Amino acid sequence: MQDGRVVQVRLTRGGCAEQALLPDHDIYPDSADWIQEVMMPANEEYRS
Secondary structure (H helix, E strand, O other): OOOOOEEEEEOOOOOOOOOOOOOEEEEEOOHHHHHHHHHHHHHHHHHO
């Protein structure tokens, strides 16, 4: 986003077919916050 925020959009979902078909999203204040909260934990999970 132009103000520095980062939006992570999930286009697929697991679970019940009754869930809404709209994508889900999370908004982070900046890329550094997204890296710490999303990218690094996902990398650690992948590597273990």
